[in-house]
Amino acid sequence: MTPFVDALLNPDFPFLRHALIAGLLSSVAFGVCGSYVVSKRISYIAGAIAHCVLGGIGVALWLRGAHGVEAWWCAPMSGAILAALIAALLIGWVSLKAKQREDTVIGALWAIGMAVGLLFLARTPGYVDPMSYLFGNILMITRSDLWLILALDVVIAAGGLLFYHNLLAICFDEEYARLRGISVERHYLGLLCLTALTVVLLVSVVGIVLVVALLTLPAAVAGHYARKLWQMMLLAVVLCAIFISGGLWASYAADLQSGPLIIIIAGAVYLVSTGVQALRE
Amino acid sequence: MMNVSRDIVEFRNVSFSYDGKPALEDVNLTIPANEFGAIVGPNGGGKTTLLRLMLGLLKPDRGELLLFGQTPAQARMRVGYVPQHLQYDPQFPVTALDVTLMGRLRPRRFGGYTAADLEAARGALERMNLSSLERRAFSALSGGERQRALIARALACEPELLLLDEPAANVDPRAEEQLYAILRELNTRMAILMVSHDIGIVSKLMRSVICCNKKVVVHPTSELTGDAIRDIYAGDVRMVRHDHRCAEEGHTHDAVR
DSSP, X not given: XXXXXXXXXXXXXXXXXXXXXXXXXXXXXXXXXXXXXXXXXXXXXXXXXXXXXXXXXXXXXXXXXXXOOOOGGGSHHHHHHHHHHHHHHHHHXXXXXXXXXXXXXXXXXXXXXXXXXXXXXXXSSSOOOHHHHHSOOGGGOOHHHHHHHHHHHHHHXXXXXXXXXXXXXXXXXXXXXXXXXXXXXXXXXXHHHHHHHHHHHHHHHHOGGGHHHHHHHHHHHHXXXXXXXXXXXXXXXXXXXXXXXXXXXXXXXXXXXXXXXXXXXXXXXXXXXXXXXXXXX | OOOXXXXXXXXXXXXXXXXXXXXXXXXXXXXXXXXXXXXXXXXXXXXXXXXXXXXXXXXXXXXXXXXXXXXXXXXXXXXXXXXXXXXXXXXXXXXXXXXXXXXXXXXXXXXXXXXXXXXXXXHHHHHTTOGGGTTSBGGGSOHXXXXXXXXXXXXXXXXXXXXXXXXXXXXXXXXHHHHHHHHHHHTTTSEEEEEOSOHHHHHHHOSEEEEEESEEEEEEGGGOOHHHHXXXXXXXXXXXXXXXXXXXXOOOGGGOO
């Protein structure tokens, strides 16, 4: 453990420090949003949004590389945010308007987003490694990324907590929330947009392919022990922070990629916790 | 005090169809403020449709439906609703009190519930004999307790009309008996309409039976007979007599109030 702590404190290794700060910051968003996603059972929507993010990143990098557009709106992160929000609103619109074909549309968006991203990346001059987006590289996070992560974090946590009671009611019993005069559609779309922003954060921590795992596993473990949604959120935030820190440490100690290690730790804890739950019953 | 003669629900020539298939035709119906009625009829006869129209979840194709002189959507805050079964995730992290508080939701509000909301929710739980369980996870409640929690949620907004969808369908007989005792007591303060299968219970407890098979006909329970029930279910039905209040001589549908 000590070499890891030394490396964290070493001024010549800012990337490890940035990675840990990014992980701890975004744990708040992951725990809050993940608890909604797990209790509303929309993790497959998060998966589709994640894969659409590659489309946004691909287009943004292509605009930069092939056309020299340097504006802030075509930074990879902006492309990711835009693509995620568009995907979320599209899926939300389809699921509100045409219930029966929802899964087909989600599956289609999932694949199309990815395909668009790969094609644009292929046309982008210079070599862009899709692997770092697919499996994440938290060590690439820079100081300026941290500010963006903080901003997203604040938006997600504020949105998730400000509308806590309404969102809780909608996740639990949509029809009753509607009968109490709550605009279910608007809240549902809002929840999907929060999920989209969370997915963008997750992509920078663990990468597109592993998004769903880090969004749902901490919340699912927390769900084993929480009796209230806010308890689930709090516990999920703590667990998420532990998984990410643990993954970073293991990655440093074993010289392996951090994304997969974070997920392995989260998955292992989930399996053990599920086993304990089963034994208790 | 409640004005007994006032009608709180008015259906005027209401029709409703699902994708062209008529579910209810030309419904004329009034519900007085002290009503304790059961909505009965065969499966697919439109019982739930009738309920969902009153809740404003469906809109009539034709005709007019008023609750408290307003549209159902406008009157929502004065109506309590207890669904038949909740499609809920058994791991969903809510307590009995959380669920009850949802009855106090209002449009356009973020932030928490007020002290008044909490007091009303606790009061509703107490009326349902659930005070000691308010911190228990909703999923850890028994079937009967869970249903009482859902009734508490409906009561938390202090409704003037309580609608229940097959409240006896998923509870054991003891809980069912308890339920009817509670409803009878609540009826002193509000109108109650429930969808029901059990005509025996209906005729013992209720003031009237709303028979629903595309057409809607109201029978005061004092006039309920085998003929009427055969009419409703459009076939042979064996009726077990629970009650001497069933008239011997039968009746016609002209006897609608």
